[in-house]
Amino acid sequence: MGFGSYDESEQENQNRDEDEDVEAVNVHENETDGDVAFESNKSTDELVDQLQHMKGDDDE
Structure with missing residues (x-):
């Protein structure tokens, strides 16, 4: 494989379990x-x- 290439088989059949208890x-x-409030003398x-x-x- 050349630079920047990827194996398309890795992109297929990605199992995602969307029923997981994922907290948003x-x-x-x-x-x-x-x-904001402040007092000064x-x-x-x-x-x-x-x-x-x-x-x-800052100039120095």
């Missing part, structure tokens, strides 16, 4: 709205200054 995954089971100006300082650290 519920992707929405632990879904949240994503709300710093003013908006202090937080913006801190952010600018953090952004400046």
